[in-house]
Each structure stands twice: as C-alpha cells, then as structure tokens.
Amino acid sequence: MKVEQIYTGCLAHAAYYIESNGEAAIFDPLREVQPYINRAERDGATIKYVFETHFHADFVSGHLDLSKKTGADIVYGPNAKPAFEAIVAEDNQIFEVGDYKIKVIHTPGHTMESTTYLLVDEKGEEHGIITGDTLFIGDVGRPDLAQHVVSDLTEEKLAGHLYDSLRNKILPLSDHLIVYPNHGAGSACGKMMSKETTDTLGNQKKVNYALQDMSKEEFTKALLTGLTTPPGYFPQNVLLNIKGYESFDTIMDRGTRALEPEAFEAAANETGALVLDTRKPEDFAKGFIPNSVNIGLNGNFAMWVGEMIPSVKQEILLVTYPGKEEEAITRLARVGYDNAIGFLKDGFDNWVEASKEFDSVGRITAKEFEEDYTTKKSLVIDVRKKSEFDSEHVIDAVNVPLNEINKHLAEIPKDKPFIVHCAGGYRSMIAASILKQRGWDNFVDVLGGFKDIAETEVPKTDYVCPTTLL
Numbered sequence: 001m002k003v004e005q006i007y008t009g010c011l012a013h014a015a016y017y018i019e020s021n022g023e024a025a026i027f028d029p030l031r032e033v034q035p036y037i038n039r040a041e042r043d044g045a046t047i048k049y050v051f052e053t054h055f056h057a058d059f060v061s062g063h064l065d066l067s068k069k070t071g072a073d074i075v076y077g078p079n080a081k082p083a084f085e086a087i088v089a090e091d092n093q094i095f096e097v098g099d100y101k102i103k104v105i106h107t108p109g110h111t112m113e114s115t116t117y118l119l120v121d122e123k124g125e126e127h128g129i130i131t132g133d134t135l136f137i138g139d140v141g142r143p144d145l146a147q148h149v150v151s152d153l154t155e156e157k158l159a160g161h162l163y164d165s166l167r168n169k170i171l172p173l174s175d176h177l178i179v180y181p182n183h184g185a186g187s188a189c190g191k192m193m194s195k196e197t198t199d200t201l202g203n204q205k206k207v208n209y210a211l212q213d214m215s216k217e218e219f220t221k222a223l224l225t226g227l228t229t230p231p232g233y234f235p236q237n238v239l240l241n242i243k244g245y246e247s248f249d250t251i252m253d254r255g256t257r258a259l260e261p262e263a264f265e266a267a268a269n270e271t272g273a274l275v276l277d278t279r280k281p282e283d284f285a286k287g288f289i290p291n292s293v294n295i296g297l298n299g300n301f302a303m304w305v306g307e308m309i310p311s312v313k314q315e316i317l318l319v320t321y322p323g324k325e326e327e328a329i330t331r332l333a334r335v336g337y338d339n340a341i342g343f344l345k346d347g348f349d350n351w352v353e354a355s356k357e358f359d360s361v362g363r364i365t366a367k368e369f370e371e372d373y374t375t376k377k378s379l380v381i382d383v384r385k386k387s388e389f390d391s392e393h394v395i396d397a398v399n400v401p402l403n404e405i406n407k408h409l410a411e412i413p414k415d416k417p418f419i420v421h422c423a424g425g426y427r428s429m430i431a432a433s434i435l436k437q438r439g440w441d442n443f444v445d446v447l448g449g450f451k452d453i454a455e456t457e458v459p460k461t462d463y464v465c466p467t468t469l470l
Contacts, residue, residue, distance in 0.1 A: 001018070001020075001100065001119060001121040001122070001127040001128075002018060002019050002020065003016060003017075003018050003119065003127070003128060003178075003180065004016065004017040004018070004039070005180065005197060005198065006035070006036075006039075007184070007197060008030060009186075010300055010301060010302060010303075010331065011030075011058070011059055011187070011302055011303070011334060011335075012183050012184045012185060012186035012187035012193075013028075013030065013058075013059060013182065013183060013187070014028070014180070014181065014182055014183065014184065014197055015027060015028050015029050015030060015036070016028070016130055016180055017036065017039055017040075018097060018100060018119070019040065019043045019045045019097075019098070020097055020098025020099045020100045020122060021098030021099050022043075022044060022045050022046065022098060023045060023046055023048045023097045023098040024039075024040045024043065024045040024046065024047045024048065024097065025047065025048060025049040025050070025051055025072075025095075025097045025102065026047060026049075026050050026051070026066060026072075027050075027051045027052075027053065027117065027130050028051070028052060028053055028056070028061060028130075028132065028182050029050060029061055029062040029063060029066055030059065030061070030062055030334055031059070031060050031061070031062045031065075031248055031330070031333045031334045032062065032248055032330050032333070032334075033062040033065045033066040033069060033248065036062070036066060037066075037069060037070060040070075046070070047066065047070040047072045048072055048073070048097055049072055049073050049074075049075050049095060049097065049102075050063045050066050050067055050072050050073070050074045050075065051075045051095075051102065051117055051130070052074065052075065052076050052080075053077070053114060053115055053116070053117070053130065053131070053132025053133065053134070053182060054076075054077070054080075054110060054111045054113050054114040054115065054132050054133060055080070055082075055111060055113065055238050055241045055242050056133075056182075056237065056238070056241055057145040057189070057230070057234035057235070057237050057238050058145075058183075058187060058188060058189055058231075058234060058237065058306075058335070059237060059302075059334050059335055059336075060237055060240050060241060060245060060333065060334060060335065060336045061241055062248070063086075063241075064084060064244055064245065064247075065247055065248050065249075068247075073086070073087050074086040074087065075087045075089055075095065076088050076089065076113060076115070077089055077091075077104055077106050077113050077114065077115025078090060078091055078104075078106045078113065078115070079106075079108065079112045079113040080113035081113075081242070082242055083242060083243045083244055084244050089104040089115070090104065091104060091105070091106040092104060092105070098122075099121075099122035100119065100120060100121060100122060101119075101120040101124075102117050102118070102119060102120070103117065103118040103120060104117065104118075105117070105118055105129070105169050106165075106169070107131075107134040107135075107162075107165035107166075107169050107170065108158075108161045108162070108165055109134065109140075109141070109143060109158055109159065109160075109161040109162020109163070109164075109165045109166070110132070110133040110134055110140070110141030110142065110143060110145075110158070110162060110189075111133075111145075111158075112153070112158070112161070114132055114133065114134050114141070114165075115132065115134075116129050116130065116131045116132065116134050116135070116169065116170065117129065117130040118173070118177075126173075126174060126177060127177070127178065128177050128178035128179065128180055129170075129173065129177055129178075129179055129180065129201065130180045131170075131179055131180065131181050131182070132181070132182045133181075133182050133183065133189050133190075134162070134165060134166075134170070135166070135170060135179060135181060135204070135208075135210075136181045136182075136183060136184075136189075136190050136193045136194070137179065137181055137184065137193060137194040137196045137197065137198065137199045137204065137208075138192060138193055138194035138196075138204075138207065138208055138209075139190040139191065139192050139193045139194075139208065139209075139210065140162060140166065140190065140208075140210040140223065141162070141189055141190060142189060142190060142191070142223075142227060142230075143155045143158035143159045143161075143162055143223065143224075144158075144224070144227060144230060145189065145230050145234050145238075155224060156220055156224070159219065159220040159223050159224060160216055160220060162219075162223070163216045163219045163220065164216075166210060166211060170201070170211075171205065171211060173201055174201070174202075175200060175201055175202025175205065176200060176201075176202065177200065177201040177202075178198055178199070178200060178201075179198060179199050179200070179201050179204055180198055181193075181197070181198075184196070184197045186300070188228075188230065188231055188234075188303070191226055191227060191228075192209075209222060210222070210223065231303070231306050231307050231403070232306070232307070232310060233306035233307075233309075233312055233335060233336065234306075236311070236312045236336055237312070237335060237336045240312070240336050245336070245338065246338055248333060251329065251333050251338045251340070252326065252329055252330075252333075254339075254340065254341060255318070255325070255329035255332075255340030255341065255342065255343070256325055256326060256329065256342075256343070257341065257342035257343070258325075258342070258343060258345040259317075259342045259343065259344060259345055260345055260350070260354075261344065261345075261350055261351050261354035261356050262354070263342075264317060264342070264344045264345075264351075265356065267317055267341065267342060268289075268291075268317055271315055271341065272315065273314075273315035273316055273317045273341055274293060274309065274314055274315070274316050274317070275289050275291060275292035275293070275316075275317050275319060276292065276293055276295060276305075276309075276316050276317070276318055276319070276328075277289065277292045277293065277294045277295075277319040277348075277433070278294075278295060278296060278297045278301065278318065278319065278320045278321075278324065278328050279294070279296060279297075279319065279320070279321060279348065280296050280298055281294065281296055281425050281426055281428075281429035281445075282425070282447075283348075284296070284361070284429060284433065285360060285361040285362075285363050285429060285432075285445065286360060287348065287352065287358045287359070287360050288319075288348070288358060288359055288360070288361075288433070289319060289344075289348070289351060289356070289358060289359075290357060290358065290359045290436075291436075291437050292319060292433065292437070293308065293309075293430070293433045293434060293437060294429050294430055294432075294433040295308065295430055296426060296429070297320070297324060297327060297328060297331070298426075299426040299427075301328075301331050302331050302332070302334050302335045303335075304402075304427075304430060305331075305332060305335060305337055306335045306337075307402070307403045308402075308403070308430060308434070309337065312335070312336040312337050312338070312339075313339060314337065314339060315339045315340075315341050316332065316337065316339060316340045316341065317340075317341060317342055317343070317344070318340055318342070318343040318344070319343070319344045319347065319348055319351075320343060320344075320347065321347055322346055322347045325343045328340070328343075359436060361429065361432045361433070361436065361444075361445055362443070362444040362445070363444060363445045363446070363447050364419070364444050364445075364446060364447065365446075365447050365448070365452070366446060366447070366448055366452035366453045366455065366456050367456065369419060369421075369446050369453060369456070369458065370453075370456040370457060370458050372419065373394070373458050376417075378416075378417050378418055378419050379398065379413065379416065379417075379418035379419070380394050380396065380397040380398065380418070380419050380421070381397070381398055381400055381412070381418055381419065381420050381421075381431075382394065382397045382398065382399050382400070382421060382422070382450070383400055383401060383402040383405065383420060383421070383422045383427050383428055383431045384399070384401065384402075384422050384423055384427070384450065385401050386399060386401055388423065388450075389401075392450075392454070392460055392461070393450070393460060393461065394450075394453060394458055394459070394460055395458075395459040395460065395461050400412075402422070402427045402430060402431055405431055405434060405435075406434070409435075409438060412435070412440065414439070414440060414442065415442075416442065417442045417443060417444075418442070418443045419443065419444055419445075419446060420432055420435070420443055420444070420445050420446070421445065421446035421449045421450055421453065422449045422450070423449045423450050423451055424448060424449040424450075424451050425445070425446070425447060425448060425449045428445050428446065428449060429445060432445050
C-alpha cells in the first residue's frame, strides 16, 4: 500500500498522502497546498478526498484551499460541525480511494470529533491507522487543548472518552498495523512523544504508557499530570479550522509587498503593525529596527510566534534575509497569522543604507559571564523551560520561562544590570527583543547560552531555586 508521510519538522507535523489507481487522498494537510497537488500530479492522480482527523489546535489546515483547487471532498468524523461544506462521516463508514478502502473509526477524547482512519489495501488487508492526535508514538493527545472552543466537557471527561476509545476501538486492532500519527516529538499536543514518527500498533501496546492495563481513574491521572499551559493561539487556530479562513494565495499576495525603508517605517507608524525580524539571533543582536521582535526562522519559528504574539489578527511587517519573505509568510500562515502586510525590501542592510535609526543587544561570552558572576554578581535570568531549569542551572539564577516573560515584566529591574540566557541563544534573543521593545536597556545576553555556561566553572546546581525576582 502506498502511504507517504509528509513531515514538517518545525511544527512536528505529519500529513499523509495515499494513491491508488489514479485516485489520491490527503490527510491533515498544512496550509500551503500546492506541494500536495504537485505530488498527486506526479502520479497522474486526482485528489478525491481531504480527510481531517479533528479540528486542529496547533496549526491551520489546508483543507479549504485544497478542496477548492482540486474539487476533493472534505471528510470529518462524527460530531464535527464545520461551517463549510464537508462530509461528516458515520462511525465505520467506508470510503474508497482507487483500490484502497478507508474505514472511519470514531475515537473521541482528544476532541469529541477525533477520528482514526483504518487503511485497507487493494487485497483487502488492513495496513495501518492514521490516528491524528488520538494516538502518538509513545503518547496520546492532550484533552485540554480545545474543549472550551468546541464543547463544554471538562478535560477529565474528555480523558475518560479517550480511555474508552483506546480500549474499545484501538487496542482490539491487529498488532501488525502501522500507526501513522499527526505529530512527533516537539509538538505541544502531547507531553512525551517519541522522536520516531511511525511504529507498529503491537509495539505501542507494549511500550506506550497510555495503552497499559489500568483503570479509567488511573489513566486520567497519568494523562493530566504534568501538562503545561497550552499556547494561547491554539483556540484561535481551532476556530479558523472550524469557521474557515482566507485563501493562502490571498495571504501571500498581501504579505509579499516589498517596501522601501521610508514606506516600511510609515506603515509601522500608521498601522500599528508589529515589526517581526526573522533573522538569526547573532545578526539581530548587531543591529535591528527599534521596537522590532526577533523570532528567527532558523528555530521553532511558528511555535514561538504563537507563544509570543497574542492575537492571530495582529498585522505584521517582516524583516527577513532577502529571498526568505515567502517562507516567513508561509510559516506564519500555518499557525493562523495571516496578516503580514509587507516586508522590508532588500532586508536590514537597506535600512542601514537609508541612514535609519537602529538598536542593538549587548552580548557576552560564557567566559565573560563567568567573570561577571564572580566579581559583579549581576542578576541572572534564565528563560528556559522550567523542566530545563530544574534539571540544572546557575546557582542564584531566576527562572522566567520565555512564554511567561510578559507576565513578569513588572518584576524585572530597570535600575540595575542583569544577564539573560537560554540554552543556546535563540530564545534569549526573543526575550531580549521584547525587553528592548518595552524599555529595558541595562542587560546583556549570553552567547551560546547554558550550553556554553556549563563548560565554565560557574557554580551550578540541580536544586530548584525560587522563581520570584523580588
């Protein structure tokens, strides 16, 4: 059976393409749909169906554009209530794609419309299951991401539904089936996903904690323990997936307006747009447009945009390396940030050549950090996740995770110097840009972050220090 996983690492997202006898289907497509259309064209196939496993929270699906461009039917599982034309399938309903069959298995729990698709090959033999966020490799989907948007069920009740789905619908299936999940390690849709992106169901029955013999109460406790707060953009993405959105082509046309420095500056002043600088931290630190925020394309760009920019409706002006504009717009649109309104023509160098004002961020090496720590004893703010901080950190450092920094701005001193670091420099430069934007100047960032600090003689401990700055 021809099943192709199309994996996008920066989102830890997997879409799937199947083709048989001139017909194809796409499962959980990303926002930009032309690659799927091109893939089908290489096989001389027509895309017949776009299957959705559920209303996604962590990305905006390309189902509407893909359906419009190909004529494919959009298919959801039971309980789905999309605001556009789609097939809402019944449990156990069969769809045919060429000589293949796709069986709908309703598996509520992650969300109430969550559905697993059983793949049956041309010989009538069961091949695998496309599980969406119902079952991951090593984990299962969180029940707390979208329940307030699409239902009034508590996360405990959804966890109970997931328990039943796994026991009654998934565990009875054959061990040889290949599990094709929607996400891998790095996604916020689970808490302990494997780096592997496929496995046999038989092996998952052995190693996945959620498939072990336990009561519903034990399962619920195991599932809900240790969950972090979902990113704020998740509910906004759910609504876009339910209600619909602008065409990706329209978004690209709007965002790819090349603006000379004067026009760029005027647009920033007149529209209130956020200036988003997507360059690498080391280049941003040397010079940037005042009040811009740095989230580099070279890291988990979409995730951090979603964490740090509260509203998907925010208008955005882009600063990129020349030629990277379309990539930035695409990756913004994947998580629902559709309002890029232009970019700085020829990049930051053009801004400097136009004699426009720019700012910079001071940076020190780990060796210089060691000297400061020994002599000046400046306040150290560690913006890594709490789990990273708890594992090992500089003695007396204060942990302010990057995604919580806006909540703690009032506690960060403006009257004395401090030092910011993360693991390697990507997140701390996001923090630095936000601090600069909000009026902080008396700080420096550590080149190489804790990775380099760990190689110095600075005292480090695994003791959990207080997180207050006062």
